[in-house]
Amino acid sequence: MEYTIGTQALSTRDIVYRALKNQILLLELPPGTGISEKEISLKFSVSRTPVREAFVRLAQEGLLAVYPQRGTVVSLIDSELVEEARFMREHLERAVVREACSTFQARNLIDLKANLDKQKLCIEDQDYKEMFMLDEEFHHVIFMGCIKKNTWEVIQQIKVHLNRSRMLKLTADHNWEHLYRQHYGLYEAIEQHNIQQGDQIMQEHMALTIADQEMLMEKYPQYYKQRSAD
Numbered sequence: 001m002e003y004t005i006g007t008q009a010l011s012t013r014d015i016v017y018r019a020l021k022n023q024i025l026l027l028e029l030p031p032g033t034g035i036s037e038k039e040i041s042l043k044f045s046v047s048r049t050p051v052r053e054a055f056v057r058l059a060q061e062g063l064l065a066v067y068p069q070r071g072t073v074v075s076l077i078d079s080e081l082v083e084e085a086r087f088m089r090e091h092l093e094r095a096v097v098r099e100a101c102s103t104f105q106a107r108n109l110i111d112l113k114a115n116l117d118k119q120k121l122c123i124e125d126q127d128y129k130e131m132f133m134l135d136e137e138f139h140h141v142i143f144m145g146c147i148k149k150n151t152w153e154v155i156q157q158i159k160v161h162l163n164r165s166r167m168l169k170l171t172a173d174h175n176w177e178h179l180y181r182q183h184y185g186l187y188e189a190i191e192q193h194n195i196q197q198g199d200q201i202m203q204e205h206m207a208l209t210i211a212d213q214e215m216l217m218e219k220y221p222q223y224y225k226q227r228s229a230d
Contacts, residue, residue: 013050016040017057024063024074025160026129027167031223033074035064063160076225077168078161079213085162089155090206093139097186097202099146101195108145112187115141119180128170131179135166138183142190162209169212172219178208 020040023029040051055072058064065075115138122131143152170176182205189198217224 011050012044012046013053016044016046016050017054019044020054020058021061021063024058025163025167026132027164027171029074031074031076031164034070035072035074037072061160077164077223078225079217081158081161082165082209082213085155085159086206086209088158089162090203092151092155093142093206094199094202096143096146096148096151097190097198098195099148100142100190101193101198104145104190108141109187109191111141111145112138112190116180116184116187119176119183123176123180126174128167128174131170131176132163132167135179135183142186165209165213165216168216168220168223172216 020029020035029035037048037051037055040054041048044051055064059066059072062078062081063075064072066072115134119131119134119138122134140152143149182201185201186198186205188194189201
């Protein structure tokens with residue numbers, strides 16, 4: 001069976017995969033939640049085959065874990081993978097921001113400003129899901145403006161644990177003004193071709209993740225993979 005979204009035909013497997021991945025990343029299915037092929041097939045009114053295929057793909061991406069006695073569960077957030085993704089994102093995004101501060105199209109600046117306006121409204125509405133999406137879109141526009149589509153996609157492959165951590169932070173702390181200010185600072189640095197300012201703000205922007213992890217692991221220990229002392 002196939003469905004069409006826009007001009008793209010999606011198989012039943014892809015529909016199930018995308019829906020489950022979205023629910024996991026948005027914490028609608030929190031870390032540690034048990035799910036079964038039967039349950040999901042009934043929920044989507046499909047056979048078990050596309051559900052099984054979607055489960056395999058999600059497991060390969062580190063979002064599902066299969067245990068012999070417990071069955072399939074949404075994987076716990078791995079703090080080591082969060083840090084590795086943060087490391088990669090910091091170094092690649094700082095390089096991209098430096099390039100954006102040198103050369104950036106006017107139309108892309110318009111897109112960044114429009115995104116910031118939406119972020120401001122989102123802060124007023126306290127919509128954490130929309131805030132996460134706007135945060136992602138803001139950085140995506142910067143990459144696209146520097147013709148770094150493939151670089152963006154590489155980062156996406158490694159940051160599923162980081163994204164859940166970011167989402168958890170948005171739900172735990174609704175004071176998003178500092179996030180907005182940093183985004184606005186990046187916009188100004190790009191607009192004014194201030195490479196030093198852009199690089200510094202991006203470095204500070206990513207440093208928040210380190211402090212956030214300590215707070216989140218203390219507040220939500222049940223969501224994080226526990227590691228042995230050795």
